[in-house]
Amino acid sequence: MSATAFSTGFGGIAGRDLEAELMQLRTVEDGVGEGAGTADAGWPSPKFERGDAAPGRSGQARASADGPLARDAPRSADHAVQLRGVGKQYGQRAVLTDVDLSIERGSFVAIVGRSGCGKSTLLRLVAGLEAPSAGVLEKRTQDGRPLDTRIMFQDARLLPWKSVLGNVMLGLGRGAREDARAVLAEVGLVERANDWPAQLSGGQRQRVALARALVHRPQLLLLDEPLGALDALTRIEMHALIERLWREHRFTALLVTHDVHEAVALGDRILLIEEGRIALDQPVPLARPRARASAGFAALEEYVLQRVLKRSQNDDALAHRANDVHQDERFVRPTEVRWAV
Amino acid sequence: MAQSSVNKGFARRLGGHLAPWIAPLVILLAWEFAARSGVLSTRVLPEPLAVVKAAWSLIQSGEMWSDVKVSTWRAVSGFAVGGGIGLALGLATGLFRPVEVALDSTVQMIRNIPALAMIPLVILWFGIEEEAKVFLVALGVFFPVYVNTFHGIRSVDANLVEMARSYGVKGFRLYWDVILPGALPSILVGVRFAFGLMWVTLIVAETISAQSGIGYMTMNAREFLQTDVVVVGILLYAALGKLADLLAKSLERVTLRWHPAYQRGAKA
Numbered sequence: 001m002s003a004t005a006f007s008t009g010f011g012g013i014a015g016r017d018l019e020a021e022l023m024q025l026r027t028v029e030d031g032v033g034e035g036a037g038t039a040d041a042g043w044p045s046p047k048f049e050r051g052d053a054a055p056g057r058s059g060q061a062r063a064s065a066d067g068p069l070a071r072d073a074p075r076s077a078d079h080a081v082q083l084r085g086v087g088k089q090y091g092q093r094a095v096l097t098d099v100d101l102s103i104e105r106g107s108f109v110a111i112v113g114r115s116g117c118g119k120s121t122l123l124r125l126v127a128g129l130e131a132p133s134a135g136v137l138e139k140r141t142q143d144g145r146p147l148d149t150r151i152m153f154q155d156a157r158l159l160p161w162k163s164v165l166g167n168v169m170l171g172l173g174r175g176a177r178e179d180a181r182a183v184l185a186e187v188g189l190v191e192r193a194n195d196w197p198a199q200l201s202g203g204q205r206q207r208v209a210l211a212r213a214l215v216h217r218p219q220l221l222l223l224d225e226p227l228g229a230l231d232a233l234t235r236i237e238m239h240a241l242i243e244r245l246w247r248e249h250r251f252t253a254l255l256v257t258h259d260v261h262e263a264v265a266l267g268d269r270i271l272l273i274e275e276g277r278i279a280l281d282q283p284v285p286l287a288r289p290r291a292r293a294s295a296g297f298a299a300l301e302e303y304v305l306q307r308v309l310k311r312s313q314n315d316d317a318l319a320h321r322a323n324d325v326h327q328d329e330r331f332v333r334p335t336e337v338r339w340a341v
Numbered sequence: 342m343a344q345s346s347v348n349k350g351f352a353r354r355l356g357g358h359l360a361p362w363i364a365p366l367v368i369l370l371a372w373e374f375a376a377r378s379g380v381l382s383t384r385v386l387p388e389p390l391a392v393v394k395a396a397w398s399l400i401q402s403g404e405m406w407s408d409v410k411v412s413t414w415r416a417v418s419g420f421a422v423g424g425g426i427g428l429a430l431g432l433a434t435g436l437f438r439p440v441e442v443a444l445d446s447t448v449q450m451i452r453n454i455p456a457l458a459m460i461p462l463v464i465l466w467f468g469i470e471e472e473a474k475v476f477l478v479a480l481g482v483f484f485p486v487y488v489n490t491f492h493g494i495r496s497v498d499a500n501l502v503e504m505a506r507s508y509g510v511k512g513f514r515l516y517w518d519v520i521l522p523g524a525l526p527s528i529l530v531g532v533r534f535a536f537g538l539m540w541v542t543l544i545v546a547e548t549i550s551a552q553s554g555i556g557y558m559t560m561n562a563r564e565f566l567q568t569d570v571v572v573v574g575i576l577l578y579a580a581l582g583k584l585a586d587l588l589a590k591s592l593e594r595v596t597l598r599w600h601p602a603y604q605r606g607a608k609a
Contacts, residue, residue, distance in 0.1 A: 129507060150508070157504040161522040161599040170518070171509035198601040212508070 079140075080105040080147060080220055080252040081126060086135035087276075088121050095121045096276045099135070105142070108246060108253045110267030112260055112308060118276045119256045120224055126254060127151045127222050141219060150218035154225040156205035158197040158212075165193040168212045176215065183211040186248075187241060203234035207241065214249060221246075223255040227262065239265050243289065260305045264297060265290055270304055280307050387569040392576070395569035404558070409577065412543060412554040415471065416581075419478025420539050424532065427483040431490025431531075435524070436516070441491075448487060456481040456538075457545050469550035474543065481542035482535040489531025493524030526600065529593050536585040544578055 081103040088096040095118045103109050113119040124130045125137060127149060139147035158167045168180040184190040187207040197205060206226055213221055223242070227235045243266060246253050257263050263270045264284060272280035282304060286296055369389055375381040376388030383391070399405035430448070434441040456477055467473035497520050505519045547556020559574030597603050 127507065129503065153500070153504060155500065157500055159501060159505070159519060159522070160601075161525075161597075162518070170505065196599045198599065216508070 078105045078142065079103060081254070082136075082138045083126075084136045084138075086125065086132045086137055088118070088125060088130070089133045094276055096125070096132075099276075099278060101271070101278065103252060103254065104268075105252055106250055107268045108243075108255070108266055109269050109271060110255045110257060110263035111271045111273060112257060112263045112304065113273040114308065115258065117273045119273045122273065123151070123222050123224050123254060123256045126220075139220065147220050148216065148218050149220045149222065150213040150216050151222040151224060152206075152209050152213050152226045154228050156197070156202075156209040158205055158208055160197050163194050163196060164189065164200070164208050167197065167208055168215055170212060172215065180211070180215050183215045184208075186214070186245065187211045201234075203230050203238065206230065206238065210242070210245070214245060217249070218251055220252045220254070223253065223257075225256055225258065228258070235259075235262070240289070242266065260301055260308060261292075264301045264304065265292060272304065272307055280304070383568060384566065385568070387572060391569045392572045395567070396573045396576075399558075399570070399573060405573075405577075408553060408555050408558045409581075412547065412556070413581065415474045415547075415554065416478060416539050416543050416585075419475045419543070420482050420535065422475065423479030423482035424486045424535055426479070427486030427531075427535075428490055428528070431487045431528075432494065435491045435494025436520070445491070448484075452484045452488070456542055460546070460549060464550055469552065473550065474546045474554075477546045478539055478542050481538045485534035485538060486528070486531045489527045489534070490524065493527025493531075494520060496527065497523035525596060526593075529589065529596065532592070533586065533589040536589050537582065540578060540582045540585065 079102040081101070083099050083101040086096060086099045086101075087094065099122065111119045111122065121130070125132050126139070129151070139149065141147055158164075159170065162170070165177070165180055165184065168184055169176050172180070181190055181193060184193055187210055189204060189207055189211065192200065192204065197208065200208065209226070227238050230238065239262065242253075253266075255263070255266060260270075264286075267284050270280070270282045270284060271278055272282070282300075284300065286294070286300070290297055372381070372386070373389045376383070376386065376391075381388075387395075396405070430444065434445050434448075459477065459480065463473045463476055467476060501519055501523065502515070505515055510518060543554075544556055547554045548560050551557040551560075555574050555577050559571045562568075562570030562574070594603055
């Protein structure tokens, strides 16, 4: 048998105070919970437009009529999330400094940047998983109530001891069973409802995680590199799925990714974060659904990619460190991004 | 064609079931042969047939049943007391930092005392009554359950806890839906260890001080050089230990159905 029974060195979260974390949770959840009552008011009933499953069929006409720019034009000044002078420090290390950012309601914003640039921290701040050390972060519905927010993580984080359906129903009562099944049908996994998460593939697990987020009818969906661990083909499928569900459910989406191609494919707007600051705020004027082979797409992707890579190539002060630390990354990244171009 | 392949599959499965028994069977035959030919004195080991006969007469006289009953009762009640306290304390120290600060280092200190080293004291406290045996078993069982429960709770994936919290799971439901199931594999490892220790402690306790039970039966037989009865007692412990292990295994199979290690095939 193993030695675990008598080992005294405990791994995992031994160093962390579980109870203190639980306390922190309650304060966060109370804020979110208030909004939950009114969450349904502004929501259209879920549509099951089978035609949308094939992005090619919806065509250009739909994209121009119902595109995000047209859709949001009447309330362009309406911001779901606002950050003013937000900073985050871990001990002496400043991860984010003086971030000003407004995110339009209903828009899809993609955040790109190198690893360790602070993009995930920004997302965790918006999610309320961590508190900013400086500045103000506001999340509001149109009538000024707290925004109902859900986050999707890089790893699906399904509870392995609950069935697929049980995972989707997490945090909801038994009455949510039908809702959960409906959302599972939307992500195409209703026939796997009674399987264990361990029996699913990586892409299927992320689809379950997406269903779990959507069943709460969030007004703001945060995506923390949710497709980072998936293969290229599954990613393209997931892009189409996420885009379709975003159109149907009309939530505000904030996607963190290291994949510039993904950012251009999904975002209305691309933010580049460099060393804890927003270095680029680039609108994406391409019509949806986006033709990945079009010249405009490629040009924008190339431009953003060059901006992401530029810093460590030109900056002499950082060159030494960058060569040592980021060498692998710099050479891997362009090829990693180019696969689908 | 199909018939023969079915038969072949059946034969292979049968072979798979029989193979583990070949080695014990060979040893048993060698033993019987050695005993009969006089190489092995009956004072060292009786022949297997004599053991079977002794077991049969013990069963017929009802002696075996009453001894097994007494021993099992001691084991189970000791396990219930020690395991219950271990689980409760492990949960408390795992979940609440102040409790851990107050208790854990004390428990870790006491853990290093072998339960059996307490026998002289236990005899002074309880004499050779039932309480002495139950106390020793409870003491032996307590530590593996405690340590593994504590460890299991502390090694619950912090990411899952964070996820559950951000999805509005809190309070009792957080413990029940996330933390306890996450700790369960480790807790069950502790239970399996505890089952093993339960019999070890009980055997020693019974052979040193008892007026009934399997240990008493074997020690009594030793006085009269009844090696066959001693062997019966040893085999009884082996069987009961195996039974406890099977119980632990089926407990794991039922409660850890979701675990990849307990699923066959069905990978999407």
